[in-house]
Amino acid sequence: LRQGHPQEAAVPLAAVPRWHPEAWLARGMAAQALAPDGTIPSSEEARERLLALYRDEIALAPGAGGECGAGEVLRARGRWREAAETLAACPEPRYKADLADLYLILGRKDLALAAARDWTRREPKNPASWRLLAEQYRLEKRFDLARRMLDRAERVRDVASAGSPAPDY
Numbered sequence: 001l002r003q004g005h006p007q008e009a010a011v012p013l014a015a016v017p018r019w020h021p022e023a024w025l026a027r028g029m030a031a032q033a034l035a036p037d038g039t040i041p042s043s044e045e046a047r048e049r050l051l052a053l054y055r056d057e058i059a060l061a062p063g064a065g066g067e068c069g070a071g072e073v074l075r076a077r078g079r080w081r082e083a084a085e086t087l088a089a090c091p092e093p094r095y096k097a098d099l100a101d102l103y104l105i106l107g108r109k110d111l112a113l114a115a116a117r118d119w120t121r122r123e124p125k126n127p128a129s130w131r132l133l134a135e136q137y138r139l140e141k142r143f144d145l146a147r148r149m150l151d152r153a154e155r156v157r158d159v160a161s162a163g164s165p166a167p168d169y
Contacts, residue, residue: 024061
């Protein structure tokens with residue numbers, strides 16, 4: 001994938017037979033070849049091919065990460081509900097901010113708050129997770145909790161920049 005033209009690698013990777021034990025991995029690699037820098041292609045045809053690869057990866061190995069890519073493609077296409085349902089199954093915590101945004105678009109502040117809480121539980125040493133939680137509390141007009149979460153984000157950031165291990169929360 002890293003040599004030459006990565007898009008050319010998508011064709012043989014996508015053609016790996018479904019019965020092959022690593023077919024799910026080949027689908028994920030083909031998807032990476034179509035979007036090598038993580039940027040969703042602009043053409044509708046390329047987006048549809050990319051989404052098909054991610055969906056095939058999900059069918060072959062649920063929970064292996066195809067949900068993350070499929071959710072991002074669906075989000076880029078404006079298919080909010082499908083994107084939220086798909087990203088909710090994404091195993092990578094960094095997508096919780098995107099999931100929270102989608103829930104807000106759909107008018108589900110409760111689920112946006114739950115996504116933010118989940119991210120802070122999974123990555124308590126990540127200041128961005130605490131800032132997202134603070135933003136959700138601010139939207140709920142729970143300013144005291146929002147302020148506390150921002151203070152926690154600053155403490156985590158300060159500890160990390162000092163080079164010492166962040167406290168466990």
